[in-house]
Amino acid sequence: MTSLSPSDAAQEPSATQRAYLAIRRMILTGELAPGEKLKIENLRQILDMGGSPIREALTLLVSDLLVERLDQRGFRAAEISPQNFAEILKLRCQLEETALRESLGNANPAWEDKLVISHHRMMREPRENVERFEELHKTFHMTLIEACQSPVLLKFCSQLYDLNIRYRYLAGKALNYSSRDIGKEHTDIMNAAVDRDADKACRLLLDHYRNTGAFLEKHFVAEAAE
Amino acid sequence: MTSLSPSDAAQEPSATQRAYLAIRRMILTGELAPGEKLKIENLRQILDMGGSPIREALTLLVSDLLVERLDQRGFRAAEISPQNFAEILKLRCQLEETALRESLGNANPAWEDKLVISHHRMMREPRENVERFEELHKTFHMTLIEACQSPVLLKFCSQLYDLNIRYRYLAGKALNYSSRDIGKEHTDIMNAAVDRDADKACRLLLDHYRNTGAFLEKHFVAEAAE
């Protein structure tokens, strides 16, 4: 090991990684619309790099279910549908309940500290910084289940989280959760987790998801009727 | 639509697809050992194609959890471990139970026909044709849960199936199931499914998986002690 400057983890990310994160962000936020054709040439110009990293990034996104590959006709952003949304919500509830129970079973002080910190950071972040907030929000939810000792399960949960958040972005600014206190919901979940009260934590977590789900679904119906 | 020759689905697959299937097969069967470095140049020569399709295939396999990507040091076949094996078994049992119950709930005559056919084909295939048999075996198990109306869940189950079968191949020819009648187990599962008896079908299916799991685990322990 040679130079240990204060921020040594700050090594230049690969082009593939940059492309992956950029395209993923664009799909999640809706900047690239569902079903939209993703032309290599376009993305090349936007991201200013060769075709290979773009293709590789798109290939990665295919297995995240955010991009669909059409035989030899390139890629497109994955389609959305009420069925798909319902499916994701359902699977998420089932998998996260499992993960949360196991996580609480294996919980240790280091994990607890990490959870409290992630909660704190999320609560402090102004909701206006939407993307930054969503990042911290995901970190909080993933930390909750992180101690479950099952990397594959965590991977599935992470994927499902992203698929779900995409619908939240797409529902868009119209969203107003005025009738709910999201902050309190998170705090209650954290407290139940810290108390190692698995039943309560699961109940709160699933309500949290299902309420948001019902909210979004209502939004879709309203939109479809316009 | 133009020419509908008897075998019209026989269009030339893309290089990427060929590479994907070939490398996947080599990893599943153990031809490429766990942890082994996967050098682009080697694979290029074996598969006789350029580097791009190889990279793309490897990228696809990363998200199947069959290949690991190391920062900027290329790819290697995923490692194996008893923990990983146990995790896969556990997740598989949970997800397939869910899927099977929903599948039986949505079952219709067309699905039932398909199930019977897939069972028949599997039973007819000589066990000597290992790879062909395994293909039919997977088809049978996937058909069981296919009516569950949840593409994401099916994808997860398919991935977990492949991860599991890899361990079966690795345990290798040493396997002898003499104390069990695998054929009968499959037939019983199918019959319970045809009867729409979800409880029974799930019980039999999970026993089927867990028995095989216990068998393999025993094998690993024996191997580690050598």
Added chain:
DNA sequence: GATCTCAGGAAAATCGATATTATTTCCGAA
């Protein structure tokens, strides 16, 4: 008038070469 066929153009897939980045080897100094 409708369908079919065949260019022409656009895009994707793939290749070969180059630039980057890790790893190994070898040499000199402590």
Added chain:
DNA sequence: TTCGGAAATAATATCGATTTTCCTGAGATC
């Protein structure tokens, strides 16, 4: 002898160009 470091080597990551494939629309045929 051992440690460190610099050059040599090997492999990856990326690019630009070529080949292949698909899509479009104009003209011909039924």
